[in-house]
Amino acid sequence: xxxxxxxxxxxxxxxxxxxxxxxxxxxxxxxxxxxxxxxxxxxxxxxxxxxxxxxxxxxxxxxxxxxxxxxxxxxxxxxxxxxxxxxxxxxxxxxxxxxxxxxxxxxxxxxxxxxxxxxxxxxxxxxxxxxxxxxxxxxxxxxxxxxxxxxxxxxxxxxxxxxxxxxxxxxxxxxxxxxxxxxxxxxxxxxxxxxxx
Numbered sequence: 001x002x003x004x005x006x007x008x009x010x011x012x013x014x015x016x017x018x019x020x021x022x023x024x025x026x027x028x029x030x031x032x033x034x035x036x037x038x039x040x041x042x043x044x045x046x047x048x049x050x051x052x053x054x055x056x057x058x059x060x061x062x063x064x065x066x067x068x069x070x071x072x073x074x075x076x077x078x079x080x081x082x083x084x085x086x087x088x089x090x091x092x093x094x095x096x097x098x099x100x101x102x103x104x105x106x107x108x109x110x111x112x113x114x115x116x117x118x119x120x121x122x123x124x125x126x127x128x129x130x131x132x133x134x135x136x137x138x139x140x141x142x143x144x145x146x147x148x149x150x151x152x153x154x155x156x157x158x159x160x161x162x163x164x165x166x167x168x169x170x171x172x173x174x175x176x177x178x179x180x181x182x183x184x185x186x187x188x189x190x191x192x193x194x195x196x197x
């Protein structure tokens with residue numbers, strides 16, 4: 001019987017699952033979806049492949065778990081950063097700052113690897129659902145600012161934010177990238193705000 005290194009069996013299982021997810025996420029970021037197999041994940045976590053199947057039935061279920069693990073944590077941090085803000089411009093700025101802060105910590109790397117991959121349909125659907133949940137505060141702020149063509153504006157500004165995340169992940173200064181990104185976004189939405197006033 002394997003040795004349990006936690007106060008309870010439930011805690012042991014939680015720790016094992018976390019170790020497997022952490023190993024799977026690293027494999028995903030470094031090698032893409034094809035690198036995430038039960039055998040590879042088990043080896044990276046120091047567990048035999050049969051042990052992996054106690055937690056995940058397939059590579060697809062491991063990917064689904066990565067999706068469910070990474071997005072809610074990121075979304076909760078975004079919600080905390082936006083808590084109490086009502087002014088749409090302040091919401092946008094706080095959203096951008098928090099998104100770029102997470103990029104600086106590497107939190108978006110699993111999502112980026114998943115987005116670039118050929119995933120099973122159910123994983124793609126869930127990924128899309130969680131992504132829409134993530135961008136909802138940004139979209140609401142744009143609507144409140146009454147920008148022209150909000151969907152086009154959102155896509156263009158989304159491109160600016162993605163480029164900023166990439167710049168930070170490539171080693172550019174977090175502060176400089178954040179300041180420049182916020183300046184660009186303010187310039188894009190301020191004309192709409194001044195027309196509102």
